[in-house]
Amino acid sequence: MTSQSLQKVDHSALKTNQLIIISLNILAFILNLSVLAAFVALVMGIGSALKVPGFGFVYKNLLKPRGWMKPDVLDDNPEPHRFAQFLGFIFMTAGSVSLFLGATVLGWGLVWLVVALAALNAFGGFCVGCAVYYWLARFHLRGFTKQPPAGTFPGMKPKAGVRA
Amino acid sequence: MSSDTLLRFFLAIGIIALGAAAYWFFNQHLLIRAKNNIFTIFKTLPNKPVIVYFTTPDCVPCKTIQRPALDKIKTLLGENLQVIEIDASERPDLAKRWGVMSVPTTFLLDASGEARYVNNGVARVEKLMAQVQTL
Numbered sequence: 001m002t003s004q005s006l007q008k009v010d011h012s013a014l015k016t017n018q019l020i021i022i023s024l025n026i027l028a029f030i031l032n033l034s035v036l037a038a039f040v041a042l043v044m045g046i047g048s049a050l051k052v053p054g055f056g057f058v059y060k061n062l063l064k065p066r067g068w069m070k071p072d073v074l075d076d077n078p079e080p081h082r083f084a085q086f087l088g089f090i091f092m093t094a095g096s097v098s099l100f101l102g103a104t105v106l107g108w109g110l111v112w113l114v115v116a117l118a119a120l121n122a123f124g125g126f127c128v129g130c131a132v133y134y135w136l137a138r139f140h141l142r143g144f145t146k147q148p149p150a151g152t153f154p155g156m157k158p159k160a161g162v163r164a
Numbered sequence: 165m166s167s168d169t170l171l172r173f174f175l176a177i178g179i180i181a182l183g184a185a186a187y188w189f190f191n192q193h194l195l196i197r198a199k200n201n202i203f204t205i206f207k208t209l210p211n212k213p214v215i216v217y218f219t220t221p222d223c224v225p226c227k228t229i230q231r232p233a234l235d236k237i238k239t240l241l242g243e244n245l246q247v248i249e250i251d252a253s254e255r256p257d258l259a260k261r262w263g264v265m266s267v268p269t270t271f272l273l274d275a276s277g278e279a280r281y282v283n284n285g286v287a288r289v290e291k292l293m294a295q296v297q298t299l
Binding site for chain 1: 168169172173175176179180183187220222223265266284285
């Protein structure tokens with residue numbers, strides 16, 4: 001807990017991203033479409049490169065303008081969320097490559113791991129990738145400089161009320 | 165729909181159900197933990213519903229949302245409800261024992277001291293009221 005400056009982070013965009021990742025991955029598993037899992041990996045990778053939630057465009061261009069999802073803007077650090085998405089991208093890429101190489105158990109296992117972590121974040125408000133980020137920051141690893149917002153357990157969603 | 169797709173569908177349902185069950189058990193674990201630690205707060209049971217509210221001085225949503233919500237509930241229910249506020253920064257031992265990971269966190273206990281609900285994060289008046297009415 002420090003006096004670091006936080007930024008406005010719209011958690012609705014993050015949640016939309018997580019819900020789409022969960023839905024598409026489950027659909028990929030049911031239909032046995034490894035190409036769909038690879039597509040999810042690709043979008044997460046593009047999102048990581050652009051420093052935005054991969055499927056955030058669905059929220060920005062469709063859900064938010066139509067009022068289907070309301071903004072949930074909180075004072076937070078965007079960096080841990082980017083790191084979490086990047087971790088997800090790594091797992092999804094490893095899963096997709098495994099599937100294309102025929103290692104289906106490993107491949108789908110990694111895909112389900114991403115589903116589980118995204119679900120924990122979307123429904124439980126706990127971001128494992130963010131917790132890993134804050135854990136690495138404690139060891140003063142280069143590039144990992146942020147501390148959790150005051151009063152927030154590392155990885156937990158900051159609570160409502162600190163709104164933009 | 166081929167049998168393979170159907171099998172995968174049911175497998176997916178099973179995995180999701182397992183995940184949901186794990187989340188449910190986690191919340192139950194928190195409630196059991198609260199019940200087992202009730203005498204870390206009370207010497208004797210208050211014989212009325214209690215809201216145990218964990219907060220910290222630098223928690224903004226506690227001041228702007230949670231505190232007013234609890235004040236309103238307290239005004240509405242008067243002596244029929246007890247609200248106990250715990251500063252987690254002053255009593256980290258209690259926060260740890262009760263499994264509190266962030267503030268605000270509210271536990272709702274019935275008159276027998278049974279922890280019935282836990283709200284990780286802000287719980288608004290309507291939600292708290294609905295929970296209190298079932299105690």
